Amino acid sequence: MSVSGDKIRQRYDRLAPWFDSLEGFLEGLLFRRLRKKLWAMAEGEHILEVGVGTGKNFDFYPADSQMTAIDFSPKMLVQAKRKQERKQIKVHLDLMDVQTLCYADNSFDTVVASFVFCSVPQPRKGLKELYRVLKPGGQLLLLEHVLSSNKYMAAMMNLLNPLVVRLVGANINRQTVKNVQACSFRSIFIDPSSSDMLKLMRAVK
Structure with a gap:
């Protein structure tokens, strides 16, 4: 479903003060473990986090790297800055x-x-931008929920997607693996422990 970036930004701005609480159960049950696994692969002197949100990944930042993190939602960044100050995290927020x-x-x-x-209106455009700012040999690490490969589940996700986008600004039927494959990355690795709808990916420039 195509929704403007401004509309999506407004929805995340609206949810920002309650975002951590809304996802608290899934975060503790599943997401935090996956985030830790994702960030264990991060390496290099300069690292960029895209979509920092409220700062849920701060605990996993490599200690010896220069960290930069961005988000398109001003109110999400307000939450991230508060968490940054509380946890004394060294990161430049943009x-x-x-x-x-x-x-x-x-x-x-x-x-x-x-x-x-x-939540990115034009995901391939965003992925090409990440490819551009990566150094040769640099890596893109992604943890994303995607459209199910089960045709019945996929049909249900496609049916529900307009409602979910309207409520929270996120598409539940994105085919992010195919979008990454459509870019110019030299190699793409899908973690074999990934589930049908949760994919951990590594793409090398």
Whole structure:
């Protein structure tokens, strides 16, 4: 479903104060373990996190890397800044859209995004921007929920998607693996422990 970036931003701004509480159960049950596994692969001097949100990944940042993190929602960034100050996390926070990054080509060793591309209006445009700012040999690490490969579940997800987008701004039927494959990455690895609808991916420039 196509929704403007401004509409999606407004929905995340609206949810920002309660976002951690809304996802608290799934975060503790499943997502936190997957985030830890994702960030264990992050390496290099300069690392970019896309879609920092409220700062749920702060605990997993590598200690010896220069961290930059962006989000397109001003009110999500307010929550992230509060958490950054409370936890004393060393990270530079920027208000920025992944579809139009202000960074130079070949800037980062690793780019990390978790549950982000469900909300990007033009996901392939955003992925191409990440490819651009990665250094040659750099890696993109993604944790994303995707459309089920089960045709019955996929049909239900497609049916429900307009409602979910209207409520929270996230698409539940994105085919992010195919979108990554459509970019120019030299190699793409899908973690074999990934489930049908939760994919942990590593793509190398």
